[in-house]
Amino acid sequence: xxxxxxxxxxxxxxxxxxxxxxxxxxxxxxxxxxxxxxxxxxxxxxxxxxxxxxxxxxxxxxxxxxxxxxxxxxxxxxxxxxxxxxxxxxxxxxxxxxxxxxxxxxxxxxxxxxxxxxxxxxxxxxxxxxxxxxxxxxxxxxxxxxxxxxxxxxxxxxxxxxxxxxxxxxxxxxxxxxxxxxxxxxxxxxxxxxxxxxxxxxxxxxxxxxxxxxxxxxxxxxxxxxxxxxxxxxxxxxxxxxxxxxxxxxxxxxxxxxxxxxxxxxxxxxxxxxxxxxxxxxxxxxxxxxxxxxxxxxxxxxxxxxxxxxxxxxxxxxxxxxxxxxxxxx
Numbered sequence: 001x002x003x004x005x006x007x008x009x010x011x012x013x014x015x016x017x018x019x020x021x022x023x024x025x026x027x028x029x030x031x032x033x034x035x036x037x038x039x040x041x042x043x044x045x046x047x048x049x050x051x052x053x054x055x056x057x058x059x060x061x062x063x064x065x066x067x068x069x070x071x072x073x074x075x076x077x078x079x080x081x082x083x084x085x086x087x088x089x090x091x092x093x094x095x096x097x098x099x100x101x102x103x104x105x106x107x108x109x110x111x112x113x114x115x116x117x118x119x120x121x122x123x124x125x126x127x128x129x130x131x132x133x134x135x136x137x138x139x140x141x142x143x144x145x146x147x148x149x150x151x152x153x154x155x156x157x158x159x160x161x162x163x164x165x166x167x168x169x170x171x172x173x174x175x176x177x178x179x180x181x182x183x184x185x186x187x188x189x190x191x192x193x194x195x196x197x198x199x200x201x202x203x204x205x206x207x208x209x210x211x212x213x214x215x216x217x218x219x220x221x222x223x224x225x226x227x228x229x230x231x232x233x234x235x236x237x238x239x240x241x242x243x244x245x246x247x248x249x250x251x252x253x254x255x256x257x258x259x260x261x262x263x264x265x266x267x268x269x270x271x272x273x274x275x276x277x278x279x280x281x282x283x284x285x286x287x288x289x290x291x292x293x294x295x296x297x298x299x300x301x302x303x304x305x306x307x308x309x310x311x312x313x314x315x316x317x318x319x320x321x322x323x324x325x326x327x328x329x330x
Contacts, residue, residue: 066271069139070100074298074325076135076148081311082318084152087160090308091204092132094235094268094293099136101274102200102231111141114167120197121186123171125179126204126233127161134158134166142168177210179203180230184216187228187286200229200278206238209247214259220286221260228286229278230261233268235295237306256288268293298325 073096081087103109107120124133131151138145143166151158157165161174173179183201190197207213220228234252236243243249253263262283266273268291277289296308299321313321 066100066104069104070096070271071325072139073100073132073135075322076138076145077131078313078318078321078325080131080134080148080151080158082313082315082321083149084160086310086312087131088128088309089299089311089313090237090295090302090305091126091233091235092129093297093299093308094233094295095126095129095132095202096136096297097269097271097274098202098231098233098291098293099132100139101271101278102202103136103140105271105275106278107200108198109140109168111137111168114142118195118197121170121183121199123173123179123183123186123199123201124162125173125183125201126176126207127172127174127179129202129204129233130160130162130174133162133169137166137168140168142166176204176207177212180213180216180220183228183230184220184223184225187220187225188223190227191225196227198227198229200231202231202233204238205232205234205236205243205249205252206246208232208249208252209243214255217256217259217261217288224260224284225286226282226284229289230256230286231278231289231291233293234290235268235293235304237295237304237309239306239309241306252290253288256290261286261288263288263290265290265292267291269297300324 074093077087077089077092077096081089102122107122109119110116113119124130134148134151137143138148148158150156152160157163162169162172164170164172171179171182179201180203183199186199190199203213217230232252238246240246249255253265256263262285264277264280264287266277266289268274274289274291294303296302296305299308301320301324302308302311311317
């Protein structure tokens with residue numbers, strides 16, 4: 001395989017730098033992750049809606065501008081890629097609407113009580129999408145956005161792959177193919193506990209080439225784990241090539257059905273379609289949501305290209321990327 005090319009852009013005009021927060025915390029202090037004193041308390045679990053559907057309705061009533069949230073998340077992803085020596089840009093950008101929809105509209109979570117026993121659990125099996133997860137957790141209120149300034153700082157908690165020292169991160173992942181098996185364990189434990197808590201596992205399509213994924217899928221289907229949902233970020237690309245040029249995955253939906261899963265296929269950048277697929281009542285089986293996405297979404301000059309998988313952004317490239325993102329995807 002030829003050497004990976006850096007993102008080559010030539011943009012004469014740059015955006016101004018993002019403003020520095022007045023109360024910026026230095027990286028050495030961020031490792032302790034202090035609890036923000038001014039964060040408003042969310043209702044205790046006893047005051048929560050009785051169902052995911054009711055919580056979705058409450059979020060809708062709050063009129064949260066999730067299109068603006070998605071733009072902000074992409075800004076933060078670009079910022080983290082630029083502040084460190086590169087980052088997994090393309091696969092993080094393709095995840096944005098999936099994670100925004102889950103955390104802001106679907107999952108029963110409380111950012112002030114990240115370890116609440118009745119919480120829904122999200123496992124990011126494609127751990128190289130960590131910067132998207134960090135950005136969404138920040139916008140959801142798990143920690144101040146300013147903490148992301150410490151991404152990849154020596155001794156800090158914000159690593160290139162998910163770190164449980166970060167509030168809201170359930171499991172360290174990154175060795176691909178293991179997240180669904182962990183999800184099976186969570187879902188089975190919930191059943192044994194008599195809990196209705198839900199586990200959602202977000203997988204990359206490239207990692208579906210791992211045999212352990214299908215062992216877990218077979219177990220979940222056999223056990224009828226109806227509180228388990230797998231969301232596949234189906235952007236069609238992996239590190240070095242298209243997924244179908246490495247190991248054929250299609251017909252992907254039929255493969256999941258063969259293991260006893262209910263399958264829903266959606267546009268992974270359509271929040272309404274995602275919300276419907278993630279909240280529609282099930283049929284007593286685990287659910288696989290195949291979210292068809294575009295790698296590098298939001299950056300037209302690298303969308304759908306393998307080279308966006310990992311990118312180093314200089315100042316000119318950062319400016320161009322921020323300008324593209326701020327045009328917005330609505």
